Amino acid sequence: MKVAICQTNPVLLDVQTNIEDVISKINHCKEKDAELIVFPELALTGYFVGANYHEVALKIDSPEIKRIASVTKGTAAVVGFIEESSSMNFYNSALIAVDGEILFAYRKLNLPNYGVFEERKLFSNGKQVPVFKLYDFNVAVFICNDVWHPSIPYLGVTQKADIFITIFNSSQGSMADEFSNIESWEIINKFYSRIFGIYNICANRVGEEGLDARRLPDKKKGKGTEKKQPDMDDIFLAPKTRKTYQFWGGSEIINPFGLQIKKAKLYKEDIIIADISRELLRKKKIMLPYLRNDDPYFTHRALDRILFGKKEDLSIVKE
Numbered sequence: 001m002k003v004a005i006c007q008t009n010p011v012l013l014d015v016q017t018n019i020e021d022v023i024s025k026i027n028h029c030k031e032k033d034a035e036l037i038v039f040p041e042l043a044l045t046g047y048f049v050g051a052n053y054h055e056v057a058l059k060i061d062s063p064e065i066k067r068i069a070s071v072t073k074g075t076a077a078v079v080g081f082i083e084e085s086s087s088m089n090f091y092n093s094a095l096i097a098v099d100g101e102i103l104f105a106y107r108k109l110n111l112p113n114y115g116v117f118e119e120r121k122l123f124s125n126g127k128q129v130p131v132f133k134l135y136d137f138n139v140a141v142f143i144c145n146d147v148w149h150p151s152i153p154y155l156g157v158t159q160k161a162d163i164f165i166t167i168f169n170s171s172q173g174s175m176a177d178e179f180s181n182i183e184s185w186e187i188i189n190k191f192y193s194r195i196f197g198i199y200n201i202c203a204n205r206v207g208e209e210g211l212d213a214r215r216l217p218d219k220k221k222g223k224g225t226e227k228k229q230p231d232m233d234d235i236f237l238a239p240k241t242r243k244t245y246q247f248w249g250g251s252e253i254i255n256p257f258g259l260q261i262k263k264a265k266l267y268k269e270d271i272i273i274a275d276i277s278r279e280l281l282r283k284k285k286i287m288l289p290y291l292r293n294d295d296p297y298f299t300h301r302a303l304d305r306i307l308f309g310k311k312e313d314l315s316i317v318k319e
Helices: 015-031 050-055 063-071 144-148 151-157 181-196 278-287 296-308
Strands: 002-007 036-038 076-084 090-098 101-107 131-134 137-143 163-167 199-203 206-210 244-248 252-254 260-263 270-275
Touching (some): 002 015, 002 199, 002 252, 015 036, 015 063, 015 076, 063 076, 063 090, 076 163, 090 137, 144 151, 144 163, 144 181, 151 181, 163 181, 260 270
Parallel strands (some): 002 036, 137 163, 163 199
Antiparallel strands (some): 002 270, 076 090, 090 101, 131 137, 199 252, 252 260
Protein backbone atom coordinates (compact mmCIF):
# COMPACT_ATOMS: atom_id res chain seq x y z
CA MET A 1 0.00 0.00 0.00
CA LYS A 2 1.28 3.45 -0.89
CA VAL A 3 0.97 5.94 1.96
CA ALA A 4 1.28 9.75 1.86
CA ILE A 5 1.64 12.30 4.65
CA CYS A 6 0.73 15.90 3.85
CA GLN A 7 2.58 18.16 6.28
CA THR A 8 0.47 21.29 6.11
CA ASN A 9 0.48 24.84 7.46
CA PRO A 10 -3.20 25.52 8.24
CA VAL A 11 -4.49 29.07 8.51
CA LEU A 12 -5.77 29.59 12.03
CA LEU A 13 -9.59 29.62 12.15
CA ASP A 14 -9.96 29.78 8.34
CA VAL A 15 -11.80 26.53 7.66
CA GLN A 16 -12.63 27.20 4.02
CA THR A 17 -9.05 28.00 3.03
CA ASN A 18 -7.83 24.90 4.85
CA ILE A 19 -10.46 22.70 3.19
CA GLU A 20 -9.36 23.87 -0.24
CA ASP A 21 -5.75 23.09 0.65
CA VAL A 22 -6.65 19.60 1.92
CA ILE A 23 -8.69 18.80 -1.20
CA SER A 24 -5.91 20.03 -3.47
CA LYS A 25 -3.37 17.84 -1.69
CA ILE A 26 -5.64 14.79 -1.76
CA ASN A 27 -5.97 15.18 -5.52
CA HIS A 28 -2.21 15.62 -5.87
CA CYS A 29 -1.50 12.48 -3.85
CA LYS A 30 -4.10 10.51 -5.82
CA GLU A 31 -2.14 11.38 -8.96
CA LYS A 32 0.86 9.78 -7.24
CA ASP A 33 -1.26 6.64 -6.64
CA ALA A 34 -1.41 7.10 -2.86
CA GLU A 35 -3.92 4.73 -1.28
CA LEU A 36 -3.87 6.40 2.14
CA ILE A 37 -3.37 10.14 2.67
CA VAL A 38 -2.82 11.50 6.19
CA PHE A 39 -3.10 15.09 7.44
CA PRO A 40 -2.13 16.50 10.87
CA GLU A 41 -4.27 17.09 13.92
CA LEU A 42 -6.74 19.98 13.48
CA ALA A 43 -5.72 20.43 9.85
CA LEU A 44 -8.97 22.30 9.11
CA THR A 45 -8.69 24.88 11.91
CA GLY A 46 -5.18 25.29 13.29
CA TYR A 47 -4.42 24.53 16.91
CA PHE A 48 -4.82 27.59 19.16
CA VAL A 49 -8.52 28.13 18.43
CA GLY A 50 -9.36 29.36 21.94
CA ALA A 51 -12.88 30.64 22.54
CA ASN A 52 -13.66 30.45 18.82
CA TYR A 53 -13.64 26.62 18.83
CA HIS A 54 -17.40 26.35 18.33
CA GLU A 55 -17.35 28.78 15.39
CA VAL A 56 -15.08 26.51 13.34
CA ALA A 57 -16.57 23.14 14.28
CA LEU A 58 -18.16 20.87 11.67
CA LYS A 59 -20.66 18.06 12.03
CA ILE A 60 -19.72 14.68 10.57
CA ASP A 61 -22.56 15.00 8.05
CA SER A 62 -21.87 18.65 7.17
CA PRO A 63 -21.49 19.63 3.48
CA GLU A 64 -17.82 20.46 4.09
CA ILE A 65 -17.00 17.03 5.50
CA LYS A 66 -19.02 15.31 2.78
CA ARG A 67 -17.10 17.29 0.18
CA ILE A 68 -13.74 16.16 1.57
CA ALA A 69 -14.96 12.56 1.72
CA SER A 70 -16.16 12.66 -1.88
CA VAL A 71 -12.64 13.55 -3.06
CA THR A 72 -11.30 10.31 -1.52
CA LYS A 73 -12.89 8.21 -4.26
CA GLY A 74 -10.23 5.63 -5.11
CA THR A 75 -8.16 6.33 -1.99
CA ALA A 76 -8.54 6.97 1.76
CA ALA A 77 -7.79 10.00 3.94
CA VAL A 78 -7.43 10.93 7.60
CA VAL A 79 -8.00 14.63 8.33
CA GLY A 80 -7.95 16.42 11.70
CA PHE A 81 -10.85 18.77 12.48
CA ILE A 82 -13.13 20.02 15.26
CA GLU A 83 -16.29 17.94 15.35
CA GLU A 84 -19.63 19.01 16.76
CA SER A 85 -21.84 16.10 17.74
CA SER A 86 -25.63 15.97 17.45
CA SER A 87 -25.78 16.59 21.21
CA MET A 88 -23.66 19.75 20.80
CA ASN A 89 -20.48 18.36 22.33
CA PHE A 90 -17.22 19.33 20.64
CA TYR A 91 -14.32 16.99 19.90
CA ASN A 92 -10.77 17.14 18.63
CA SER A 93 -11.42 14.57 15.92
CA ALA A 94 -9.98 12.85 12.87
CA LEU A 95 -12.17 12.19 9.86
CA ILE A 96 -11.63 8.77 8.32
CA ALA A 97 -12.94 8.71 4.74
CA VAL A 98 -12.49 5.73 2.41
CA ASP A 99 -13.32 5.52 -1.29
CA GLY A 100 -15.61 8.53 -1.27
CA GLU A 101 -17.49 7.61 1.90
CA ILE A 102 -17.32 8.83 5.51
CA LEU A 103 -16.29 5.85 7.62
CA PHE A 104 -16.29 7.51 11.06
CA ALA A 105 -14.58 10.20 13.13
CA TYR A 106 -12.05 9.18 15.75
CA ARG A 107 -12.28 11.40 18.85
CA LYS A 108 -9.19 12.24 20.90
CA LEU A 109 -9.28 10.55 24.30
CA ASN A 110 -6.59 12.26 26.37
CA LEU A 111 -7.00 16.02 26.33
CA PRO A 112 -4.10 18.05 27.78
CA ASN A 113 -4.91 20.95 30.08
CA TYR A 114 -1.58 22.35 31.26
CA GLY A 115 0.94 24.92 30.10
CA VAL A 116 -0.30 26.45 26.85
CA PHE A 117 -2.73 23.57 26.26
CA GLU A 118 -6.39 24.18 26.97
CA GLU A 119 -8.11 21.32 25.20
CA ARG A 120 -10.03 20.02 28.20
CA LYS A 121 -11.60 23.46 28.55
CA LEU A 122 -12.86 23.26 24.98
CA PHE A 123 -13.48 19.65 24.01
CA SER A 124 -15.16 16.49 25.26
CA ASN A 125 -13.04 13.34 25.26
CA GLY A 126 -13.63 10.31 23.07
CA LYS A 127 -14.79 6.96 24.42
CA GLN A 128 -13.50 4.35 21.94
CA VAL A 129 -10.38 3.06 20.19
CA PRO A 130 -11.79 1.68 16.94
CA VAL A 131 -9.72 -0.36 14.48
CA PHE A 132 -10.81 -0.46 10.84
CA LYS A 133 -9.86 -2.51 7.80
CA LEU A 134 -8.10 -0.81 4.88
CA TYR A 135 -7.14 -3.16 2.08
CA ASP A 136 -5.21 -5.94 3.87
CA PHE A 137 -4.30 -3.86 6.92
CA ASN A 138 -5.93 -3.23 10.30
CA VAL A 139 -5.59 0.46 11.14
CA ALA A 140 -5.87 2.42 14.40
CA VAL A 141 -5.87 6.23 14.58
CA PHE A 142 -4.54 8.25 17.53
CA ILE A 143 -4.34 11.98 18.14
CA CYS A 144 -1.28 13.50 19.81
CA ASN A 145 -1.57 13.10 23.59
CA ASP A 146 -3.27 9.72 23.17
CA VAL A 147 0.09 8.07 22.49
CA TRP A 148 1.65 9.63 25.59
CA HIS A 149 -0.61 7.24 27.51
CA PRO A 150 0.57 3.72 26.56
CA SER A 151 -2.68 2.03 27.54
CA ILE A 152 -4.41 3.68 24.58
CA PRO A 153 -2.13 2.32 21.82
CA TYR A 154 -2.23 -1.06 23.60
CA LEU A 155 -5.99 -1.15 23.01
CA GLY A 156 -5.27 -0.82 19.30
CA VAL A 157 -2.79 -3.68 19.33
CA THR A 158 -5.17 -5.99 21.18
CA GLN A 159 -7.51 -5.48 18.21
CA LYS A 160 -4.72 -6.65 15.87
CA ALA A 161 -3.79 -3.22 14.47
CA ASP A 162 -1.04 -3.42 11.82
CA ILE A 163 -0.79 0.35 11.33
CA PHE A 164 -0.91 3.24 13.75
CA ILE A 165 -1.83 6.61 12.29
CA THR A 166 -0.59 9.22 14.75
CA ILE A 167 -1.58 12.81 13.98
CA PHE A 168 -0.40 15.68 16.14
CA ASN A 169 0.40 19.40 16.47
CA SER A 170 3.77 19.73 18.17
CA SER A 171 5.48 23.08 18.55
CA GLN A 172 8.72 24.26 20.05
CA GLY A 173 8.57 25.83 23.50
CA SER A 174 5.04 24.66 24.26
CA MET A 175 6.25 22.42 27.09
CA ALA A 176 9.43 23.94 28.55
CA ASP A 177 12.80 25.10 27.26
CA GLU A 178 14.40 22.07 28.92
CA PHE A 179 12.14 19.66 27.03
CA SER A 180 12.71 18.75 23.37
CA ASN A 181 9.46 17.94 21.59
CA ILE A 182 11.34 16.88 18.47
CA GLU A 183 13.47 14.35 20.32
CA SER A 184 10.55 13.07 22.38
CA TRP A 185 8.29 12.45 19.39
CA GLU A 186 11.06 10.64 17.49
CA ILE A 187 11.51 8.32 20.48
CA ILE A 188 7.76 7.72 20.91
CA ASN A 189 7.14 7.06 17.22
CA LYS A 190 9.93 4.49 17.00
CA PHE A 191 9.06 2.91 20.35
CA TYR A 192 5.56 1.83 19.35
CA SER A 193 6.72 0.52 15.97
CA ARG A 194 9.55 -1.47 17.51
CA ILE A 195 7.67 -2.89 20.51
CA PHE A 196 4.32 -3.57 18.85
CA GLY A 197 5.74 -4.46 15.42
CA ILE A 198 3.48 -2.03 13.53
CA TYR A 199 3.88 0.65 10.90
CA ASN A 200 3.56 4.12 12.42
CA ILE A 201 2.43 6.94 10.12
CA CYS A 202 3.16 10.13 12.06
CA ALA A 203 1.84 13.47 10.77
CA ASN A 204 2.84 16.77 12.36
CA ARG A 205 2.22 20.28 11.01
CA VAL A 206 4.32 23.40 10.40
CA GLY A 207 3.83 27.16 10.70
CA GLU A 208 3.49 29.73 13.46
CA GLU A 209 0.54 30.55 15.66
CA GLY A 210 0.21 33.17 18.35
CA LEU A 211 -2.29 32.92 21.15
CA ASP A 212 -2.87 36.68 21.06
CA ALA A 213 -3.67 36.76 17.32
CA ARG A 214 -6.77 34.57 17.15
CA ARG A 215 -9.43 36.23 15.01
CA LEU A 216 -12.23 34.82 12.93
CA PRO A 217 -12.64 36.08 9.35
CA ASP A 218 -15.47 38.62 9.24
CA LYS A 219 -17.98 37.11 6.83
CA LYS A 220 -19.57 40.49 6.12
CA LYS A 221 -16.31 42.27 5.28
CA GLY A 222 -14.56 39.41 3.51
CA LYS A 223 -11.92 36.83 4.33
CA GLY A 224 -9.04 37.93 6.48
CA THR A 225 -10.75 40.93 8.08
CA GLU A 226 -10.28 40.81 11.83
CA LYS A 227 -13.00 41.30 14.35
CA LYS A 228 -12.79 41.80 18.07
CA GLN A 229 -12.39 38.69 20.19
CA PRO A 230 -15.30 37.81 22.46
CA ASP A 231 -14.82 38.92 26.04
CA MET A 232 -14.97 35.27 27.11
CA ASP A 233 -11.56 34.75 25.47
CA ASP A 234 -9.97 36.06 28.65
CA ILE A 235 -11.19 32.87 30.34
CA PHE A 236 -8.97 30.81 28.06
CA LEU A 237 -5.84 32.95 27.88
CA ALA A 238 -3.41 33.84 30.65
CA PRO A 239 -1.29 36.92 29.84
CA LYS A 240 1.97 35.05 30.45
CA THR A 241 1.16 32.58 27.63
CA ARG A 242 0.71 35.23 24.94
CA LYS A 243 3.50 34.34 22.54
CA THR A 244 4.10 32.72 19.17
CA TYR A 245 4.77 29.02 18.78
CA GLN A 246 6.61 27.36 15.91
CA PHE A 247 5.32 23.98 14.73
CA TRP A 248 8.27 21.97 13.53
CA GLY A 249 6.92 19.32 11.14
CA GLY A 250 9.27 16.38 10.76
CA SER A 251 6.47 13.96 9.89
CA GLU A 252 7.71 10.42 9.41
CA ILE A 253 6.80 6.89 8.40
CA ILE A 254 8.31 4.18 10.61
CA ASN A 255 8.46 0.48 9.74
CA PRO A 256 7.70 -2.44 12.14
CA PHE A 257 11.38 -2.70 13.12
CA GLY A 258 11.38 0.91 14.32
CA LEU A 259 13.32 2.15 11.30
CA GLN A 260 12.46 5.38 9.54
CA ILE A 261 11.31 4.93 5.94
CA LYS A 262 10.59 8.57 5.11
CA LYS A 263 11.11 11.85 6.96
CA ALA A 264 9.53 15.20 6.06
CA LYS A 265 11.32 18.52 6.22
CA LEU A 266 11.57 20.53 9.40
CA TYR A 267 9.64 23.82 9.51
CA LYS A 268 8.46 23.59 5.88
CA GLU A 269 5.37 22.21 4.19
CA ASP A 270 6.10 18.86 2.64
CA ILE A 271 4.56 15.68 1.25
CA ILE A 272 6.21 12.31 1.78
CA ILE A 273 5.14 9.04 0.16
CA ALA A 274 6.26 5.49 0.92
CA ASP A 275 5.21 1.92 0.27
CA ILE A 276 4.34 -0.36 3.17
CA SER A 277 3.91 -4.14 2.98
CA ARG A 278 2.32 -6.96 4.92
CA GLU A 279 5.38 -9.09 4.18
CA LEU A 280 7.54 -6.90 6.43
CA LEU A 281 4.92 -7.11 9.18
CA ARG A 282 5.03 -10.89 8.87
CA LYS A 283 8.82 -10.91 9.01
CA LYS A 284 8.82 -8.87 12.23
CA LYS A 285 6.25 -11.15 13.89
CA ILE A 286 8.37 -14.20 13.03
CA MET A 287 11.75 -12.74 14.03
CA LEU A 288 10.65 -10.80 17.13
CA PRO A 289 7.27 -12.10 18.34
CA TYR A 290 6.96 -9.75 21.31
CA LEU A 291 3.17 -9.96 21.43
CA ARG A 292 2.71 -13.66 20.74
CA ASN A 293 2.20 -14.48 24.42
CA ASP A 294 0.58 -11.21 25.42
CA ASP A 295 -2.48 -11.88 27.60
CA PRO A 296 -5.03 -9.04 27.62
CA TYR A 297 -7.20 -11.13 29.97
CA PHE A 298 -4.47 -10.87 32.59
CA THR A 299 -4.43 -7.10 32.07
CA HIS A 300 -8.20 -7.05 32.49
CA ARG A 301 -8.03 -9.03 35.75
CA ALA A 302 -5.22 -6.86 37.09
CA LEU A 303 -7.15 -3.67 36.32
CA ASP A 304 -10.23 -5.07 38.03
CA ARG A 305 -8.14 -5.68 41.13
CA ILE A 306 -6.44 -2.25 41.00
CA LEU A 307 -9.55 -0.21 40.24
CA PHE A 308 -12.29 -2.09 42.04
CA GLY A 309 -10.48 -3.94 44.81
CA LYS A 310 -11.23 -7.39 43.45
CA LYS A 311 -8.89 -9.86 45.07
CA GLU A 312 -7.32 -12.83 43.34
CA ASP A 313 -7.54 -16.27 44.93
CA LEU A 314 -4.06 -16.63 46.47
CA SER A 315 -4.86 -19.84 48.33
CA ILE A 316 -3.62 -22.01 45.46
CA VAL A 317 -0.05 -23.11 45.95
CA LYS A 318 2.07 -21.93 43.05
CA GLU A 319 5.38 -23.54 42.20
